[in-house]
Amino acid sequence: MTQVPIQYDRVLAQTAETLVSWRPEDALLYALAIGMGAENLAYVYERDQRVFPTFAVILAFQGGPLSDLAIDPRFLLHGEHALVLHRPLPVAGKGVVRGLMTGAWDKGAGRGAIFREEKQIVLQGEELPLATITTTSFGRAEGGFGGPREGQPAPHPLPGRAPDAVVHMRTGADQALLYRLCADRNPLHADPKFAREAGFSGPILHGLCTYAICARAVLSHYVGMDGGRLRSHALRFSAPVYPGEVLRVEMWRDGVVISFRALVEDRDTVVVTNGRTELGEPE
Known part of the structure; x- marks a missing residue:
């Protein structure tokens, strides 16, 4: 696929669709990979299996509008990640991941750029999304493409008191x-x-x-x-x-x-x- 040059209007117009499917074994492997074991048997054993909720980010990992932009991957950093679950994940399924760019901020030539994309997982035969994943990335080599410098959403503030x-x-x-x-x-x-x-x-x-x-x-x-x-x-x-x-x-x-x-x-x-x-x- 031909990659789209970094131009503000074209970046925001980017969309993508990727087919996705998973089996119970995929969710079991994921639970083991994030450090779960016998103390959380329901997530790592097929009897009465449950899916750990952050498994959704794996389903939406491949593809997406950001991967179609002409960004040098050597200088691309993962900045923020957010998941909203609209209902629990099934142990197996198939569907589509629909992605779009929701923001791009230009820090200036030689100073990099911020890109934000949103992906929704929609199960086959359904219309409402199962989960929404938002990723913010920092392209260290991509500044100077003409996007705004202000307006990036502020991060969630931590309380000023000692941890609870x-x-x-x-x-x-x-x-x-x-x-x-x-x-x-x-x-x-x-x-x-x-x-x-x-x-x-x-x-x-x-x-x-x-x-x-x-x-x-x-x-x-x-x-x-x-x-x-x-x-x-x-x-x-x-x-x-x-x-x-x-x-x-x-x-x-x-x-x-x-x-x-x-x-x-x-x-x-x-x-x-x-x-x-x-x-x-x-x-």
Whole structure:
């Protein structure tokens, strides 16, 4: 497919449709890849199987309008990710992912650009979406295309008080090798030489794996890992996580909204910030 040059009007006109299907085994693999095990048997065993809610981001990972733009992938960074679940995910299904660009902001020549795309998963034979996923990316080499500099949505603010709860989540030393079987085969997450050439000390964990681990932290502490209670989950990535590191997830509860951030204490580094999860009543 011919890629569209970075011109503001043409960027916002971009749309895309991608067919998607999944089996119960795909959801089981995903649950294992984000660190779940026998302590959460319903998500990793086919009897009375449940689907962990952030599995939706994997279904919408491939394709989309952003991939059809002439953006240099070497300089494209994953900035923010948000999921809204309109109803629980079935253990198997097929349908279409419909995507459109919802914003593009030009930081100026040599300063990069921000791109936001929205994807909706629609099951076969239905009209209303199952889930809506919004991704914000930073193209470090794409500034100067004529888009606006102002108007980008502000991130969710974290409360100024001390955290109401703290949960420690350990990542596995081989977790990126397992997670990459779900969708993202970028060698950055497996090949030490490739990772060093990209400026990292070694392979890094997928951002969307960290995203799911933060959802696990919220659900485990507040609703006993009842994934059916998750209505939305959003965050901003601020630094990479290396497999084997322990995340300190700090959380604030205000009604049905859980704000959060995540740190790697050993490196004194905030890796996730501006997190917001909304919880609902049991289905």
